[in-house]
Amino acid sequence: MAAVSLPLAIWLRFWIVDIEWSPLEAWLPTLIFAGVAGVVFQYTGLYRGIWHFASLRDMLAILRGSLLSLLIFLPLLFVFTRLADYPRSALVMQFFILMLLLAGPRILYRSWKDGSLATVLWRGDDKRVPVVLIGSSLAADTFIREMERGPASYRVVGIIDDSAGRHGRDMRGIRVLGRLADLPAIVNNMREIDRPRRAIIADDRLDGRVIRELVETASQFGISVARLPRMTEFRKESEAGQVQSIDVEDLLGRPQRVLDRSAVTQLIAGRRVLVTGAGGTIGSELVRQVAALQPAAIVLFEQSEHALYQIDMELAERMPELPRVAVLGDVRDADAVETVFAAQRPDIVLHAAAYKHVPLVEANAGEGLLTNVRGTHVVAQACQRHNVAVMVMISTDKAVNPTNVMGATKRIAEMVCQSLDLERVTSQRNSTQYVTVRFGNVLGSSGSVVPLFQRQLASGGPLTVTHPDVTRFFMTTREAVELILQAAAMPNDVVHAEGKIFVLDMGEPVRIQDLARQMIRLTGRQPDKDVKIVFTGLRPGEKLYEEVLHSAETTMPTPQEGVMLAAPRIIDRAELERAIATLIHHAERRDTAAVVAGIAALVPEFEHAPNGQGSSSETAAPVNRPAA
CATH class of the missing domain: 3.40.50.720 (NAD(P)-binding Rossmann-like Domain)
Incomplete structure (x- = not known):
């Protein structure tokens, strides 16, 4: 290109003024410039660039090489020719012609290969x-x-x-x-x-x-x-x-809260962490986030073989260097739990194991009680015996003014942890801090309405909603787990959380009918026109509106945005232990009526609605209930 640029520039200059000129007359300057340019281009690395990936850096290299070549060529041309018979303007034109000859083919080639030219x-x-x-x-x-x-x-x-x-x-x-x-x-x-x-x-x-x-x-x-x-x-x-x-998380997502990640890291780093229900929606996300905080080891405790295998393999692939133990077991089995605690010596226990499907627990009240109440009691007692530093119990908004067995059993589980945490303050026998965190529905969880709607949409509809006015609080799994860990990491002397419950800010409740319509639109279809919505009636134990706070619960803020403290009713520890022992006895005998009656005696606000009707959710205006 250098050998062509000089004769072309001189010819163009003479052509403009209509003077005949032959390129052979410039053989000596052309030879000199070609030699100079060859050395300069090699020195500046111009030949090393790959044309397919030509970029601004390559254009700058062409500019430097062209300018340097001309600056070296001019003194040499003067020495050999005294610039006789060579128009000065041709040398300026040569610079731009040389730039065009060098950059043009590269730009065209890259444009062709990238498809933009086509x-x-x-x-x-x-x-x-x-x-x-x-x-x-x-x-x-x-x-x-x-x-x-x-x-x-x-x-x-x-x-x-x-x-x-x-x-x-x-x-x-x-x-x-x-x-x-x-x-x-x-x-x-x-x-x-x-x-x-x-x-x-x-x-x-x-x-x-x-x-x-x-x-x-x-x-x-x-x-x-x-x-x-x-x-x-x-x-x-x-x-x-x-x-x-x-996805639905995008539709319901909220601006990211500012989190004190240093406090969470300080809580987890270098400690042995045990997660119950490690294969569930919340449990598995707890495992992922904890694993990223450099714990000394993580213990996965799970009843489902498949779920345990899935999360164990995920950890093996993502963090093979992290010490981990996968334990197949049931939190209701006191001997199994004791064996794990004695062998693994956890510093922190995250208790996510629970039965959460309202209709299933309603139909199997004894089993729900044994897992949600006895399981929590077994784990909490093990934490006390083995001097675990912190136990975090995952609760639900269905524990507030419960109308179903599942919500009532989770309220009793809250009471277990509350009573033990208060004992830590009044007695030297218990050093474990018990943290209870309450929040609403988690998007995409096994019990969530979202997977149901996705399956129904895949089959062409219709989408089934229990009631036109039913609403729920929703939170993404990631956000819920971040706030759970944030609550657990709060210094007790700062928030004075003894016996209290951390309540996550769930934002505004979402009408399930509106959620169904949004999910239909995401597929490019129109609600009621392309996909119908069918109302099926409230299920056993289901409420129209969920609540995150009882009307009698006093609340106070915490240093963490999105986390509040609530102080629910406290029951005497000895009375609670006797009531739980009686409930477990009835559950083991499969006496459902006695189980429900015992729950009602222990949780006065429990208004059982086996047919999906409840005064607390339909006739009264509960705390945090949206305006009609």
């Missing part, structure tokens, strides 16, 4: 799906670049961004068309060939409310909504072009 040449025959990106973030830039490389499924026709300063500007040649609120007008003003068939979220900061509004608006135009992987979710750049479906 996109321009055959735009009218483009079979890719037109999409709009929501957010002009780094992820959006990466996605556009990926779509310009080789075969791609999507063609970006515009960007939607709420940042007013970016409206009308371009990102890699793609125009920022306006705000999210302008989406209907933007779509209507587009040509038919450019109308998006999908909206792809490229901004991690969008909260659940904004995403819900986007899904509803987009569905009116037949536009499906998806999202790019979050920056923390992909490990290589090519994964940035992999579009993911919007």
Whole structure:
């Protein structure tokens, strides 16, 4: 290219003024410049670049090489020719011609290999799906670049961004068309060939409310909504072009709370941690988050062989260096629990094992009591005997004004831990701190309505909802577990939590009917038109509204946003032990009526509603109940 640039520049200069000139007249300068450029280009590393990956760095190398070559060539040309018969302007023209000859082929080659050149040449025959990106973030830039490389499924026709300063500007040649609120007008003003068939979220900061509004608006135009992987979710750049479906967590997600991660790390790091129910939804997420905090060892205690195998294999693959023990056992078995505690000597116990399916526990009241009450009692007593530093018991909002056996048994489990924690303050015999954490439904858990709706949608519907007005509190598994660990890590002398219960802020309750409609829209279909919603009636023990606080419970804030302290009714320890022993006796004899009666005696607020009716949830206005 260097050998061509000088004769071409001189010829172009003479051609402009209509003077005949032959390139042979410049053989000596051409030879000199070719030699100089060859040495300079080798020195500056210009030949080392791979054309397929030509970048701005390569363009700068071409600029440096061209400029340095001319600066060395000019003195040499003066020595040999005194610049006679060579127009000075041709030398300036040569610089730009040389830049064009060196950079042009590289840019064209990369454009061809990446597919962007083909996109321009055959735009009218483009079979890719037109999409709009929501957010002009780094992820959006990466996605556009990926779509310009080789075969791609999507063609970006515009960007939607709420940042007013970016409206009308371009990102890699793609125009920022306006705000999210302008989406209907933007779509209507587009040509038919450019109308998006999908909206792809490229901004991690969008909260659940904004995403819900986007899904509803987009569905009116037949536009499906998806999202790019979050920056923390992909490990290589090519994964940035992999579009993911919007899930329920995205719809209900809330802004990330600021957490005191140093306190949680200090609680877990270097300690032996035992997790009961380690294979369940909450238990397995506890295991994942605890494993990342560098514990000395982690003990997985689980009744289900399959669930235990799954979480054990996951840990083996993700953290093979972490010492772990997988124990197949039942928390109701006092001998098995004692054996594990004696052998493993845990410092921290996270008790997530429980029966949580309301209708199943309602139909099997004795079994529910044995697991939820006796199991908690067995684990709590073992913690006391073996001087465990902290035991965390996972409770539920169904323990507040319970109308079903499951909720009532979890309230008794709360009372067990409360009484033992108070004993720690009044007696020197117990050094274990008992932490009880109460929250609502976890998205995607085995007992959640979300997997049910997903199965029903996969089979074409209809979606079944028990009642038009039924609402629930929801929280993502990750957020729930983070706050559980945060509550456990709070210094007791700061929050004075003796005998109290940590209550997680669940946000606003969600109407299940609205959740069903949102999930239908996520599939690109319309509720009531494409997929029906059928109301089946409340199930045994089911309430219309869940509550996270009893009307008599006093609450106080904690240093951690999203976590409150509640002080429920306390029962005498000796009285509680006698009542539990009687309940276990009735449960072992399969005397369901006696079990339910005993629960009602121990939990005065328990109003059993075996047919799904309960005065506390339908006729009264409970604490935290949404306005009608």
